Amino acid sequence: MNTPSDLFYSKEHEWVRVEGTKAYVGITDFAQHSLGDVVYVELPEVGAKVAAGDEAGVVESVKAASPIYSPVAGEIVETNANLEDAPQAINEDPYGQFVFVVELDAPFEKGDLLDATEYAAICEE
């Protein structure tokens, strides 16, 4: 399972990449592997406010729908429109395909998020 060391992770299997005041959010390699073929991604509305832990999107496999939670608080400022036409890109490159971008309410803090080593450990369980 691939868990890049420059990202933070949630226990719900989202990844976060912080760039200045923005946080890019996607789902992890572990998550895409557990889901199987992704056939649909429901993106949040640009402009929506999210608290950490809020449901901000949905990723669907052939069999089931799974929520994507925002690991950080702020405003959705961008979504990955590529996933509307090519949801399977998440399977092919989970860390190359963010789902949405959050303009952070406050400077980023790791808080309850995990680093790569910690996240890899919970995936082992």
Added chain:
Amino acid sequence: MSALKRTPLYEKHVELQGKIVDFGGWELPVQYATGVLAEHRKTRESAGLFDVSHMGEIIVRGAGAEDFLQSILSNDVSKIAPKETQYNIMCYENGGCVDDLIVYKYSETDYLLVVNASNTDKDFDWIAKHAPETLTVENVSSQFAQLAIQGPNAEKILQTLTDADLSAIRFFHFEADVVVAGKICIVSRTGYTGEDGFEVYCDSADAVELWDAILKAGGDEICPVGLGARDSLRFEAKLPLYGHEISAEISPLEARLGFFVKLDKEADFIGKEALKAQKAEGLKRVLCELEPIDRGIPRAECEVCVNGEKVGVVTTGVPAPTLGKNLALALLPPQYAEPETQVEIMVRNKPIRALVKKGIFYRKKTLAR
């Protein structure tokens, strides 16, 4: 909770990186390493191999077996000849479904019924309760393994493993005592994918060798297929699934399976009067094909609304990969069942507009013989 059951092929599924799930009390693979979409595609384009050993098999044998089956099944069992199979609904008095099943006729006094796995005990009890004492009714499910080999290349692949002429087995017919890969099997030209193909029943002890032989014979032209693609394949071909399109609460007429319900057959069968009454009074709801206009995937149990009022419910909603659409089946009152009627399907509390359609599901291009 009783322990989960395993088919004789469980170790094979693990070996093939099957993602094992609890399916109605059975540990079965929802998919293998390549995934649901690849397995679906392979079955449509070439061939897929399914372990369906969890299905139930019940023997009904003895003088009067045909008359008895006529009294509990919806179709006209007297119309089929030996070595023929027939799709049937077994109904409750009120017209709801105990199960749907396939009848295999050996002779007027010897039948094998193949029933849904999770209904096997219920079906056996129901059949045994209604059977005259002179008949033998036996649940032989654990003795049988069942493999389904489905797809346009199914015959070609299976033929390499047997001297029997498979082309001589016509659609919905079977041969018993066919030697396949050295194992004695029942081979029927039946399936649950909308493709040509076979269902092969063997002794549980022979299942692993037969499975390996079929995969080896097929090489790149076949792949193992899990429950995920089994569902998307059957759904895309609009084949009903118990608990979704039919159930104790949904009659076969509502599910538009009237072709398999012979209300005019001479024999009375359990549920016949109720179904006749349903038909005479007019059905309150019927199964409809829905094609979404908006993006999104309707799922089973999503509400269907017209002008914000709930009028029905989705029975199955799954992407139809071959068609490239997210279709749904839903039970709707007849006034909304006309093609091009617009409805809304509530997906996560948001309405998705959809049109009622007719004939939009998958049909294979060449007719089975």
